[in-house]
Amino acid sequence: MQIAVLGGGLTGLSAAFSVSYRFPAAQVLLFEKGKRLGGWAQSELVNVQGRRIVLEGGPRTLRPKGAAVLELIRHLGIEDELITVSKSSPAAKKRYVYIPPGQLPGVSGLNTVGLDLRSPLMRKFLWPILRAPLRYTRFKGDKDESIHSFASRILGDEMATAVGSAVIHGIYAADSRQISAHSTLPFWTPKDPNSVVADSSTSIHMDVLQPHPNVGHLGNALKNMSVYSFKSGIEALPRALEKHLESRSNVQIFRESSILSLLMRKDHTFELSYSTLHNTSTSFSTVNPTYIISALPLPTFHRVAKAQSTNSPSPYPNSQNVTSSLSPIPHLATNSSSSVHVLNLIFPTPPSEIHPPGFGYLIPRPREGYPTVASDDQPGILGVVFDSCSASQQDDPTMSPEEWYTKGTHTKITVMLGGPYPLYIPPSTPTSPSLHNVQPDLPHHIRIVLNHISTHLSRPLPEPIYYRLWRNDNCIPTYSIGHLERMQEMRDVLNKDISSGGWGGKLEVVGAGVGGVSVPDCILAGRNAGLRWL
Ligand SMILES: Cc1cc2nc3c(=O)[nH]c(=O)nc-3n(C[C@H](O)[C@H](O)[C@H](O)COP(=O)(O)OP(=O)(O)OC[C@H]3O[C@@H](n4cnc5c(N)ncnc54)[C@H](O)[C@@H]3O)c2cc1C
Structure with a gap:
């Protein structure tokens, strides 16, 4: 057969x-x-001015809840390759949304999301958050609709736009008004309480005969981890x-x-x-x-x-x-799909000089809607990942991410652009500078993106020592x-x-x-x- x-x-x-x-x-x-x-x-390994740096053009971190991946890691014997981010680290606890000036009355700049009353954004939406469980019970609804319309009923239109659209940019690189609520939120998918097995004594053959993945010892080992990746x-x-x-x-x-x-x-x-x-x-x-x-x-x-x-x-x-x-x-x-430009930027200073501690930030849909043409004013940035906080051990396994934050030899961040925006960086832009250039000349469009990031982070940024652009066409399906x-x-x-x-x-x-x-x-x-x- x-x-x-x-x-x-x-x-x-x-x-x-x-x-x-x-x-x-x-x-x-x-x-x-x-x-x-x-x-x-x-993933790509580059050597930039004596620094060994791992760059990601696609997925970068995984959640330990995905039992089938843990089972596979066990079966392949690559546990030693894992790097992890604990639930108590800044990368796990601090995620930001950047609110452009004028988008939301009384709030702008980088704001943490989650249970943080010091965040002006969270304080502004305290009442919608508190009443959400009640509204969810009353207004959940059984007919599929967009994530935006569902979130608007439960949390209000303002929060659905400011936070909901940003989160959907981060996961689907798409417009939250187009993504199906039933396909993406967990409320409509029944949970199976016995869906994970933990028994290290079985063989691969025995495991794959069962419908539920067997995480073995890895379930416990990663219990307190927020996300993980691999050294290379x-x-x-x-x-x-x-x-x-x-x-x-x-x-x-x-x-x-x-x-x-x-x-x-x-x-x-x-x-x-x-x-x-x-x-x-x-x-x-x-x-x-x-x-x-x-x-x-x-x-x-x-x-x-x-x-x-x-x-x-x-x-x-x-x-x-x-x-x-x-x-x-x-x-x-x-379904259609989103195209995304992924831009890795490397700076020659520790992360504490570039960005606050955390996983990164996402940007909501513009108040006036998506532009039809990309421009220097609106290059279509969906969000920025602070890779040095979650994956510094790829570049130096001897230092913890917390130590690296103040003492690391470089900072690695990744900018995501495109999705519902027109793609900004033209095909003529080289995907990386020559590694022999000690101080690469940044192409115009990359410099403009850098200027926007500098505004988001409210600080001047040093010249990057390297960049890598990945053009990912039709890479994420829009449900x-x-x-x-x-x-x-x-x-x-x-x-x-x-x-x-x-x-x-x-x-x-x-x-x-x-x-x-x-x-x-x-x-x-x-x-x-x-x-x-x-
Ligand atoms: C930029 C980006 C960031 C992401 N970040 C994360 C993340 O952080 N965490 C996370 O969990 N997920 C993330 N994802 C999602 C996840 O990586 C993808 O959804 C997943 O890798 C898709 O795997 P796949 O095998 O289904 O599809 P694909 O990776 O698309 O594989 C399909 C394969 O089919 C091949 N193919 C196409 N046509 C043919 C043909 N005619 N004949 C033979 N072969 C063909 C292609 O070459 C390709 O290798 C991200 C995705 C992207 C693009």
Whole structure:
């Protein structure tokens, strides 16, 4: 039996890992269009003026609540790679929202959010916060709506805009008026009290047969941690997965291999067409797996699955023997996605000279709405992460983040731009300066961003000694209103009997576009894909 896994991001890697143990007699084929595995999990190590610095272009910190990631870390044996941020550290306790002058009467600048009565922003919204539980019980509502409209009913429009829109910028890089409340807030997803197991004595094979991840000793070890990452960056996770999969005799990885189309044949196996890039040529081939897990971005999978829906023969068919009764897979192309520019900046002074202690800050939607054109006045900054507070140990494992804050040799921050704003930094801007330049000349757009950050932090900033720009196109799906219900309808079609027009449960569609964008959501979805094939 062959099982094909489409897409080598974190979801696809996690799926390939678990099915290779759950079905040891099956041959697992993992297809990735790029050279590199890991999708948006991308880290880089640079040496800047003698400093060894880890930069992140995608996810940077994970929450220990994601049991499937802890299980995977245990199975891969990479516990020693972990760096953690305790719940009592400033990075855990202080998160800020920057209120531009004139946006909110009586409040401006950096304000902490959370239980902090010294924060003018929190004092301003004390009454809406206090009455929220009562309003939640009365006005929760069962019909899906936008996060903004839900938060406005419970907390009031002013707070929903000032704080809610900023938080959604930080998670989805999107407009809170477009994101579905049901898909993103926990109130509508029933909690399973037995969803985590903690037993270090079981084997990988035993663990992946169970629907609930087994965190073993790591659950306790990370109990008091707010977030964690890896010494060499988040990409340590896909790298370890790749190495592990390469060592498994029943897994074959196809790199630089783009999935083109899939069809179900009359014998209910698939005809999967793909192209592979070679040095100077491209070859086209097909395989015939019995089961498929798609962990592709949904719009890509929409194109791939179209061949079946339109009943047109695949472009490179071995067989025209196709099942004709299948229903089209619905809703694959409904959601849009956000493009984000991620800009790492390195300063040659300790963090205490650059920013206050904390995780970073987010910026709400402008009072007048998003501009249609980017400009120097409005470059579309969504937020800034103070990486040196949460991940200084990537650059110097011998110092605690608290020590690094005043004594570190440099400061690392990351600016997120774009999402609902037009992208500001033009394609002509180099993604990094030459490492041989002792004092790089900052391109115009990066200097403008720096000037804005300096205003937010109310202090002049020294010249950065390095920057790295990551252009992440269509990187975060926007779960629009009705997403949960649409995904259920999609699963219903996939799981229905073939005789009734369904796909007989032989194809699973998972990944960031379906059941949660966070790394833990993706790893869990990959882990549990194909459980029903047992
Ligand atoms: C800037 C940024 C910051 C983030 N920060 C965090 C964070 O701090 N914490 C957190 O938990 N989450 C964070 N996330 C979210 C999380 O990183 C992603 O949602 C997750 O990595 C998505 O994984 P995936 O495998 O589902 O999708 P992807 O990473 O998109 O993987 C899909 C894979 O499919 C491949 N592919 C595409 N087309 C084809 C084809 N035709 N054939 C074969 N392969 C194909 C792609 O090359 C890619 O490798 C962040 C995301 C971004 C972009």
